[in-house]
Amino acid sequence: MSVLDINALTLSFRLWSGLVQVLHGISLHIAKGERVALVGESGSGKSVTARIVLGLLQDMPGARIGGAVRFNGRDLAAMTARDRAALRGRDISMIFQDPTSSLNPVYPIASQFREVLARARPGISAAEARSVATELLTEVAIEAPARVLDSYPFQLSGGMNQRVMIAMALANRPALLLADEPGTALDVTVQAQTLELMRALVRGHGTSVLFISHNLGVVREFADRVYVIYRGRIVESGPTAAVFNAPGHAYTRALLAAQPRLTGGGLPRIAERDPAFMDPAVLHAATVDGAVP
Amino acid sequence: MIALRGLGKVFRTGAHQVQALADVTLELTPGECLAVVGESGSGKTTLANLVLGLFPPTTGDILLDGVALPTRRTLLHRRAIQLVQQNPLSALNPRRSVAASLRLALDVHSIGDPASRPAKVRALLADVGLDSGYADRAPAALSGGQRQRVAIARALACDSRLIVLDEPTSALDVLVQAQVLRLLNDLRAARGLTYLFISHDLAVVRNIASRVAVFRQGRMVELANTETVFTAPAHPYTRDLIRAVPVITSAEKTMRDRLGAAP
Amino acid sequence: MTRAWRILSANPLTLAGVVLVALVVLVALLADLLAPFPTHRGAVVDFVNFNKPPDATFWMGTDLVGRDLFSRILFAYRISLMLGVVVLAIAVPVGVVLGLMAGYLGGWWEFALMRLTDVFLSVPPLVLAMSIMGVLEPTLTNGMLAVTAMWWPWYTRLVYNIVRGEKVEGYVLAAEVIGAGSAHIMFREILPNCLPAIVTKMTLDFGFVILIVSSLSFLGLGVQPPTPDLGSMVAEGARYLPDSWWLAVFPGLAILIAVFGFNLIGDGLRDILGADR
Secondary structure, rough: OOOOOEEEEEEEEEEOOOEEEEEEEEEEEEEOOOOOEEEEOOOOOEEEEEEEEHHOOOOOOOOOEEEEEEEEOEEEHHOHHHHHHHOOOOEEEEEEOOOHOOOOOOOOOOHHHHHHHHHOOOOOOOHHHHHHHHHHHOOOOOOOHHHHHHOOOHHHHHHHHHHHHHHHHHHHOOOEEEOOEEEEEEEOOHHHHHHHHOOOOOHHHHOOOEEEEEEEEHHHHHHOOEEEEEEEEEEEEEHHHHHHHHHOHHHHHHHHHHHHOOOOOOOOOOOOOHHHHOOOEEEOOEEEEEEEO | OOEEEEEEEEEEEEEEEEEEEEEEEEOOOOOOEEEEEEEOOOHHHHHHHOOOOOOOOOOOEEEEOOEEEEOOOOHHHHHHHHOOOOOOHOOOOOOOOOOHHHHHHHHHHOOOOOHHHHHHHHHHHHHHHHHHHHHOOOOOHOOOOHHHHHHHHHHHOOOOEEEEOOOOOOOOOOHHHHHHHHHHHHHHHHHHHHHEEEEHHHHHHHOOOOOOEEEEEEEEEEEHHHHHHHOOOOHHHHHHHHOOOOOHHHHHHHHHHHHOOOO | OOHHHHHHHHHHHHHHHHHHHHHHHHHOOOOOHHHHOOHHHHOOOOOOOOOOOOOOOOOEOOOOOOHHHHHHHHHHHHHHHHHHHHHHHHHHHHHHHHHHHHHHOOHHHHHHHHHHHHHHOOOOOHHHHHHHHHHOOOOOHHHHHHHHHHHHHHHHHHHHHHHHHHOHHHHHHHHHHHOHHHHHHHHEEEEEEEEHHHHHHHHHHHHHHHHHHHHHHHOOOOOOOOOOOOHHHHHHHOOOOOOHHHHHHHHHHHHHHHHHHHHHHHHHHHHHHHOOO
């Protein structure tokens, strides 16, 4: 059973000017322990897809959601808002692009941890929360957990906050972790360390990851499988190596060609828009171990 | 043309003191694109701000054609050095039209006679690949890439010699970034502009810069041709930076691994 | 314009505000035509019809010297709106300019101007107005002066806070790099971005000016008889409650309608003007 099963997901918003369709039938599956990337540019619909998985858009007036989203077999649309909310922070959690601004600036890390841990264990005592938090911080390679717990987010570096955020997100051992452009706001050396850390942690806990990115390098190094999304449609999907080495769709090819290479090669000449981008999707074959793309 | 001599900057806040930049000496060759790379705290932003004359240096000088620039820049100095910022959202006044933002430079420096300025605005838009219909639009109606093009047009408006580009494409999508980088390169080649290109994206730097200056904690640790910096970096920090970049092709991976760990 | 209409129609309260204010303005402008007894705004005496409750001829009753309350209220609206316009026409430019300078120029300008503002703001507004009136003769002009003097600091503070945020935006940096002077940056770049907040506040302030002038008149320090003022009418009438209830209730309601209408508009206006980021 997949952890996340999205089938023909559509999303429209009712605006003054009429109905605007944002997602045109997205299908996406994540098995247990898999790291899947959703790659697209701004406006492609990748962020709203994440919001739907988190159950945040279902209650928004004016949002019309069609298709099916199943988390561990449970249909999100069939759940009440309260049940969807119960999943957040416990079974599904998320880390965000800018770690420092995603943490509440007026509370020390210790109390923010306690709030997170209380999602799974309501009424957890401050002392117990602190001891669990200390363990979690050690897991993310923070050397002085006590000092960090007593600090405020603005007193810590971006890299440190990112690790705190990862620790909090994994605190309740969620089945699915959503990551929105992880590491983008960090220095490249810190980003490399953070991604390595995330890789080890999710492997250790068996957490599935859906991460949303437009950074092709990060996707290449971190994801098992890739879905490329363009203007609300999946245009290509498959194992990372297959998609990157032999991109079938014009849009994927354009994205890859547009990325400057560390080895040189000059600046590519790419059309910003091309009718070929609207071609039908290219789905690469299943991987060797039989996982369905 | 532009030279930095022993440039340093110390920021004092109360009892606290931070050496943001120390002892930077380099000379820009006209027509080149010099990239400044580094992580947070490297001083690259301070360097850009000093060159732009936003505040005076604590030590050293900035020389334009051999003459040290004063703390208070004159209009002629301002005209010579312009800026393209990272964030296209905030770089244009949301309450003024594109044309008004472009005209500012023309009006401040009294370029051409007032009657001819609207035509010049349209010409500038054409130079960056925007149709003249954009002139009367508000920035909110433009995409990030389009706004950045307007910002580039604005930097070109007073025929500056040096353009400081502070992460000009970091906030843009990949396809849009490719277009804007191409535009920047073409403009530089066609007009003999000099670029001071601040970036944290080494892949971009590899393909647009002729020389690279690597900064770490306020100091310049390496300054060499792009080719040299990427194939045979002298400083271990440069090596570390290159090795940390996530890449997409195996050729890049091989290159990274060949650099090996710092000795 | 269509966007304005959409926001209004989506928000019935704002629409109600617009209707109320439109009514008040219309009434004030057309008082001469609408008032059944236009001369009653002056020094008219009619001891036959004095202190009459509302009836067919005198829709809101008459006051103690026999003047039609309805007519006087219409003219009182005119005075109130005029006062609002004059006070704001002086206080707003002064306050805004000082706020721009304090916020953008910083340094000694910021220190001096903001401390001056603090001094004015530390005195309760009504007390300040009363003290000024105490020193000067209690005429309408002096009343307006007093209210203006206590009004400008609010705009200085409002604009100062906005400017401090705008100062670090990219477009201000761009203008500085281009070489634009401080005056240009303050008035042509930053000020347009302050306008939504300023206009919204001005709309809300109309209601408050009416209240403050009414309060001063209530205390005998504002508008002088025989000029009709809503506050004075409430003051006079209050002594005769609950018997001649109409003397205080109708002017009071008139104040309420005007202030309420302006308040309702304020929020809607912010939405209409504000959102283009």
